[in-house]
Amino acid sequence: AIGLVFTAYQASMIIFTPVAVYLTPRMGAQHIVRISMTLLLISNGLMAFTWKVRENETLFMLSTIGLRALAGAWSCGIMIGGNTCIMQSSKVSDLGYNLAVFETAGSVGLCIGPMLGSYLFALGGYE
Numbered sequence: 001a002i003g004l005v006f007t008a009y010q011a012s013m014i015i016f017t018p019v020a021v022y023l024t025p026r027m028g029a030q031h032i033v034r035i036s037m038t039l040l041l042i043s044n045g046l047m048a049f050t051w052k053v054r055e056n057e058t059l060f061m062l063s064t065i066g067l068r069a070l071a072g073a074w075s076c077g078i079m080i081g082g083n084t085c086i087m088q089s090s091k092v093s094d095l096g097y098n099l100a101v102f103e104t105a106g107s108v109g110l111c112i113g114p115m116l117g118s119y120l121f122a123l124g125g126y127e
Contacts, residue, residue, distance in 0.1 A: 004061070004065050005061075005064050005065055005068050006068070008065045008066075008068040008069040008072065009068045009069065009071055009072035009075075010072060011069070011072070012068075012069040012070070012071075012072035012073045012076070013072045013073070013075065013076045015073070016072070016073040016076045016077070017076050017080065019073075019076075020032065020036075020076045020077045020079075020080035020081070021080055023077075024080055024081055024084050025084075029080075029081045029082075029084035029085045029088065030081070030085060031081075032077050032080065032081035032084075033077070033078055033081035033082055033085065035077065036074045036075070036076075036077030036078045036081060037074075037078060039070070039074040039077075040071055040074035040075060040078065043067050043070040043071045043074060044067075044071055046067055047064065047067045047068070047071070050063045050064050050067065079106065082102055083099065083102065086098045086099055086102055087099075
């Protein structure tokens with residue numbers, strides 16, 4: 001069941017990538033990034049409280065899967081909007097470098113996040 005929590009993030013990114021691509025030129029890349037970052041902060045913040053419903057396994061799993069799916073959707077907006085901002089503001093000669101830095105930063109976060117989360121869980125769990 002825990003695999004569903006992790007799969008929800010990636011699956012929602014697949015679903016919401018076309019939505020973010022459609023909305024970015026209509027709403028503006030910076031606006032998409034701001035909205036997505038705010039909503040990601042909220043969904044991740046709510047994830048911190050899922051331990052309060054852990055006695056009800058169904059509610060716990062549904063809430064964590066749902067919040068992870070929302071986090072994936074909002075992350076998608078950050079990536080699409082962020083890449084668009086970089087492409088619009090970079091000189092052609094700097095474009096590859098700037099995109100690489102952006103993607104590397106995101107990849108580092110995806111590598112460090114699970115390790116840090118595992119450490120914190122081992123340190124104190126939900127107690």
